[in-house]
Amino acid sequence: MTPDLIYGVTGIAVFGIGLVGALCAQERLRRVLALKLCSVGAGFLLVVGAWREPPDTPDPVPHALVITGIVVMVSATAVALALIRRLQTLEAEDDA
Amino acid sequence: MTDPLVIFDLLLALAIVALAIAALSVRDLYAMIVLFVIFGLLSALAWVRLSAPDVALAEAAIGTGVTGALLLKTLHHLRFASGQRSACMTPAIPVPTGVMLANAAFCGLITLGLAVAFLGAPAAGPGFDALVAGAMPASGVDHPVTGVLLNFRAYDTLMEVVVLLAAVVAVWQIERGLSDAPSPEMGEVWQGFARLALPAIVVVGTYLLWVGAEAPGGAFQGGAVLAAVGLLLLLTRAYVPQPHHRGIARGAFVLGTGVFALVALLVAGGGRVAFEYPLDHAKTLILLIEGMVTISIAVTLAALFHGREPVALRKEVRHDT
Secondary structure, three states: OOHHHHHHHHHHHHHHHHHHHHHHOOOHHHHHHHHHHHHHHHHHHHHHHHOOOOOOOOOHHHHHHHHHHHHHHHHHHHHHHHHHHHHHHHHHHHHO | OOOHHHHHHHHHHHHHHHHHHHHHHOOOHHHHHHHHHHHHHHHHHHHHHOOOHHHHHHHHHHHHHHHHHHHHHHHHHHHHHOOOOOOOOOOOOOOOHHHHHHHHHHHHHHHHHHHHHHHHOOOOOOOOHHHHHHHHHHOOOOOHHHHHHHHHOHHHHHHHHHHHHHHHHHHHHHOOOOOOOOOOOOHHHHHHHHHHHHHHHHHHHHHHHHHOOOOOOOHHHHHHHHHHHHHHHHHOOOOOOOHHHHHHHHHHHHHHHHHHHHHHHHHHHOOOOOOOOOHHHHHHHHHHHHHHHHHHHHHHHHHHHHOOOOOOOOOOOOOOO
């Protein structure tokens, strides 16, 4: 059993959990978080794909891709959260 | 099998999966965010085990730290906006159980398919290892990940900075005229902590940027750590954004993209391909780009946390146009 197998299965499990959450969760905040879990799961798979047996150094290209993905994900999350805040404020005004 | 590290890996993997499930099933939204932050930090630890320290740093600083702060801020706003009502309202029409089960079944099938594909994939196929290793002397830096990010695949990184810029533009537009939830009083202990932590964070962030040329670190990790300075300043109200600071903020947002694109154009103007830096100046150019991009990332992430564009009006006045 090598780390790539263990963490590869972990990444797929995390992706699946995030997918279920994104489709089935009720609150908006939880859905956004579920999508973030999906992205972490995808990151796991890319990092696992880059892994080599210890004496060899890992492949840097997938690492760069995952770093790019993390930054893009935080941008998308920030916009989604701003939309949530706006929606909630509009709904609170409608109720008042 | 007797390798203690394998046992550690198994336990860590179990903890990560359990935390992911717990974060999505726990009732309280605050607990959900705290569980997510622990999940993110353990994922970063797992990526260290997979010898990907750059990715682990980025995930810990941006994917977990900044995202967690954004989530907590939104939760605070939701609880404020909905007043006495609980922030975790269920929608008016609950989703039927059958639909939920069907969704879960399809997600399970997709996950199963991915697992089969992953386990059946040829192990350790040829990657870009040899190509990158061969081209490293021409990149101007010693750390392969920085070389890939800023030289070999610089277009990706340029577009990534543009995405950050687009995000802050979108957030300012969405929140235009939105009344802000008053930020909570942080107390004296917090003030003292901020005073102690701020100088240390500035040093760590700058070090991460500088060391990126030859070791794990770089613009994104350093920028995120420096963004934490902005978050602390905003939370302690040591810095309150003023309307006339908008110009400076806008300048800082586009600084990274502007310098990055300008360097590419200038290099291209000299009869080369864009991003084909002249070897003598490669390290200088890469450090210049990284420094400017770091400033942009730090200011942009702090602005994304602050959310609303600082406008010259009181909280009572709405400015809908």
